[in-house]
Amino acid sequence: MTGQSHVDGKTLLKKKAVERIVSSTNAELVARRRFCPPKCRVFTHPYTGLEKEGGYRFHIHEEAKKRLSKIIDNSVQRIRGVRDPEAKFREKYGRRRNIGIVFSGGPAPGGHNVIAGIFDAAKAANPDSRIFGFLLGPDGVIENEAMELTADVVDAHRNLGGFTMIKTGRTKIDTQEKVTLSRKTCKDLSLDALVIVGGDDSNTNAAFLAQEMMEDGVQVIGVPKTIDGDIQVRDANGKVLCAMSFGFHTAARAFAAEVGNLCTDSASDVKYWHVCKVMGRVASHLALEVALQTHANMTLIGEDLADYLDEERLVKSDSVDYNAYGITLRHLSRVICDGIVRRAAVGKNYGVLVIPEGLLEFINEIQVFIIKFNTIIADYNRTHDKDFHNAFPLLEDKLEYLRGLARRSREEGTFSVWNSRDDDLFDAIPEFFQEGLLIERDSHGNFQFSQVETEKVIMGLVKDYLKILKERGEYKIGIGRRYYRKTLKAAGLDPDRFGPVLFRNWEDGSFLLMKKEIFSQKTLRRVLEKEKVLSKKEEIPKAVQKIFDKSVPKFKTQLHFYGYDGRGADPTRFDCIYTYNLGLTVFSLIANGATGQMAAIKNLEQPFSRWEPIGIPIAPLMHMEERGGKLSLVIEKSLVDLNSPAFTVVKALREKWLAAEEGPDDFRRPAPIRFSGKTEEDRPLTLALNAISS
Numbered sequence: 001m002t003g004q005s006h007v008d009g010k011t012l013l014k015k016k017a018v019e020r021i022v023s024s025t026n027a028e029l030v031a032r033r034r035f036c037p038p039k040c041r042v043f044t045h046p047y048t049g050l051e052k053e054g055g056y057r058f059h060i061h062e063e064a065k066k067r068l069s070k071i072i073d074n075s076v077q078r079i080r081g082v083r084d085p086e087a088k089f090r091e092k093y094g095r096r097r098n099i100g101i102v103f104s105g106g107p108a109p110g111g112h113n114v115i116a117g118i119f120d121a122a123k124a125a126n127p128d129s130r131i132f133g134f135l136l137g138p139d140g141v142i143e144n145e146a147m148e149l150t151a152d153v154v155d156a157h158r159n160l161g162g163f164t165m166i167k168t169g170r171t172k173i174d175t176q177e178k179v180t181l182s183r184k185t186c187k188d189l190s191l192d193a194l195v196i197v198g199g200d201d202s203n204t205n206a207a208f209l210a211q212e213m214m215e216d217g218v219q220v221i222g223v224p225k226t227i228d229g230d231i232q233v234r235d236a237n238g239k240v241l242c243a244m245s246f247g248f249h250t251a252a253r254a255f256a257a258e259v260g261n262l263c264t265d266s267a268s269d270v271k272y273w274h275v276c277k278v279m280g281r282v283a284s285h286l287a288l289e290v291a292l293q294t295h296a297n298m299t300l301i302g303e304d305l306a307d308y309l310d311e312e313r314l315v316k317s318d319s320v321d322y323n324a325y326g327i328t329l330r331h332l333s334r335v336i337c338d339g340i341v342r343r344a345a346v347g348k349n350y351g352v353l354v355i356p357e358g359l360l361e362f363i364n365e366i367q368v369f370i371i372k373f374n375t376i377i378a379d380y381n382r383t384h385d386k387d388f389h390n391a392f393p394l395l396e397d398k399l400e401y402l403r404g405l406a407r408r409s410r411e412e413g414t415f416s417v418w419n420s421r422d423d424d425l426f427d428a429i430p431e432f433f434q435e436g437l438l439i440e441r442d443s444h445g446n447f448q449f450s451q452v453e454t455e456k457v458i459m460g461l462v463k464d465y466l467k468i469l470k471e472r473g474e475y476k477i478g479i480g481r482r483y484y485r486k487t488l489k490a491a492g493l494d495p496d497r498f499g500p501v502l503f504r505n506w507e508d509g510s511f512l513l514m515k516k517e518i519f520s521q522k523t524l525r526r527v528l529e530k531e532k533v534l535s536k537k538e539e540i541p542k543a544v545q546k547i548f549d550k551s552v553p554k555f556k557t558q559l560h561f562y563g564y565d566g567r568g569a570d571p572t573r574f575d576c577i578y579t580y581n582l583g584l585t586v587f588s589l590i591a592n593g594a595t596g597q598m599a600a601i602k603n604l605e606q607p608f609s610r611w612e613p614i615g616i617p618i619a620p621l622m623h624m625e626e627r628g629g630k631l632s633l634v635i636e637k638s639l640v641d642l643n644s645p646a647f648t649v650v651k652a653l654r655e656k657w658l659a660a661e662e663g664p665d666d667f668r669r670p671a672p673i674r675f676s677g678k679t680e681e682d683r684p685l686t687l688a689l690n691a692i693s694s
């Protein structure tokens with residue numbers, strides 16, 4: 001106690017010094033708000049125009065041709081600077097406009113700067129132009145809930161994370177009724193353009209709205225947003241148009257800072273395996289980036305596991321064994337255990353394992369369940385015209401419904417999407433996991449991976465198998481040879497007498513591994529007596545006992561989930577600059593009459609002076625995909641390319657990062673996101689690596 005006399009809270013809060021200390025404004029916030037991201041060179045011109053960029057080719061889907069006929073012929077547009085245009089151009093470019101902006105889907109750092117870029121460019125072109133922000137995502141468009149964005153509001157959010165300015169939501173404008181209401185909103189606000197900042201599904205929505213709103217004279221422009229990094233656009237020849245959605249860099253850096261800290265902690269305290277699930281609904285881009293940023297001991301990449309080949313199984317079978325292709329949960333737990341056991345053998349019974357959130361999508365049996373449930377739920381909703389989850393609120397109700405389906409398929413002998421075998425397999429998995437797999441789909445019909453405790457499922461299996469390996473004497477902690485000798489000598493025992501009796505690699509190992517048959521007190525005594533280094537009457541020497549105890553592993557884990565925290569982080573400089581320029585690009589597309597285009601920046605991996613703002617036609621990017629049990633026209637998600645330099649490098653460094661050998665781990669310290677300092681050249685490592693071959 002300080003012995004100070006008590007002062008009441010109200011009096012304390014009136015003191016200037018206290019006010020300063022507890023203020024919600026700090027130096028970092030001030031610096032962020034003041035920062036003016038540099039503009040790409042084209043935007044230093046008073047005007048910008050569009051120029052068709054030839055040399056790109058797309059495989060256009062027939063369905064897209066039919067359903068997006070008004071925008072299917074759009075092409076890639078390069079933004080060019082215009083210094084002294086004709087009066088007609090000037091007038092058109094600078095006319096008064098009303099522009100509406102909506103965030104759609106999960107937050108991604110940098111969204112506020114997209115708005116700031118649009119706001120600055122629109123006001124510079126015509127100070128009377130008005131910018132509206134739709135509240136709470138697409139619902140704001142449907143229900144005409146909008147606020148006019150003023151300079152004060154925009155300035156307060158510059159370079160700050162989150163979507164706090166206007167919030168976001170996941171509603172999809174996917175029915176004629178919602179489209180009609182959205183058109184009415186645009187009319188009521190006299191909008192010239194609607195900007196949809198979202199992921200693959202939201203940009204898909206943008207294309208359909210562009211088609212619908214063409215006759216209303218409302219332009220619709222998309223902006224590629226998602227921390228998942230799965231909007232990457234290439235043309236049919238593989239030429240990169242958009243290498244990375246915004247927000248990815250910040251989220252990956254935020255996750256990496258946390259995972260990096262855990263690497264340091266685990267290598268200090270040497271008693272835990274930290275299991276870090278990182279976001280990314282399906283694609284493992286974030287996990288791959290975290291691996292490169294931290295060099296964690298093991299990082300699973302979903303796309304890689306889907307490609308898994310069980311060589312041993314293939315060699316053993318006479319004919320083709322289809323079970324050898326792809327990976328099952330059981331098999332995955334074996335792969336993880338292998339790494340854990342190998343590290344333990346060199347005295348490292350600790351480490352960091354990174355698991356991508358969407359991993360289950362790539363596991364054979366789980367993928368089958370997910371697809372089956374998507375179909376069953378969608379079928380139920382369609383035929384009964386009510387929601388499956390409302391109809392069956394409890395897990396037991398859902399299971400009963402499934403049992404009914406299996407029964408019917410058995411009794412009627414007809415093909416059914418759910419049969420007795422599915423029922424038996426599903427019965428065998430833990431309840432919390434059953435609940436997770438049957439969880440409500442999001443508004444786009446997507447499975448909500450973030451709601452499933454993937455890490456718990458996998459680590460449950462890992463623990464079970466480690467127990468078996470321990471009982472078999474295969475999971476042991478290696479004892480340093482020097483330590484062993486020192487301990488026995490200090491107790492007056494001869495290390496060379498006990499060594500060959502205790503250890504299976506006495507002749508050559510620098511880390512000594514207890515013989516497999518020694519796995520308990522009883523078996524230790526049995527072996528010592530059998531080899532005549534201990535008589536029946538003697539106690540096991542304390543030093544020998546100590547060495548044995550140290551060789552017995554305890555597998556202790558700490559589970560972590562990194563997702564929402566990184567999504568809410570303040571953007572890196574890279575994301576600040578990228579998004580501000582995306583905003584400027586959006587305005588340029590609008591001012592030049594474009595619609596059905598997605599704003600993007602080419603050459604992100606190159607020095608800033610070579611960044612090239614472009615418009616990408618959305619309609620040609622569409623393909624057919626299963627959504628909510630039926631095929632839909634959507635933008636294709638970009639998964640981790642197993643032939644990419646980034647993945648190839650991670651694969652080649654796996655052994656090094658596992659560090660199952662004597663010596664320190666190879667951890668890398670990514671450090672927290674810094675805003676100060678000249679770090680705008682800092683960019684995703686996957687982006688930098690993938691640019692190398694090209």
Ligand code: FBP
Nearest residue numbers: 105106199226227228279280281450
């Ligand atoms: P977007 O695709 O909308 O950007 O969202 C990505 C994401 O952050 C995923 O990584 C995660 O699986 C999901 O959103 C979580 O969704 P929710 O916010 O609904 O829990």
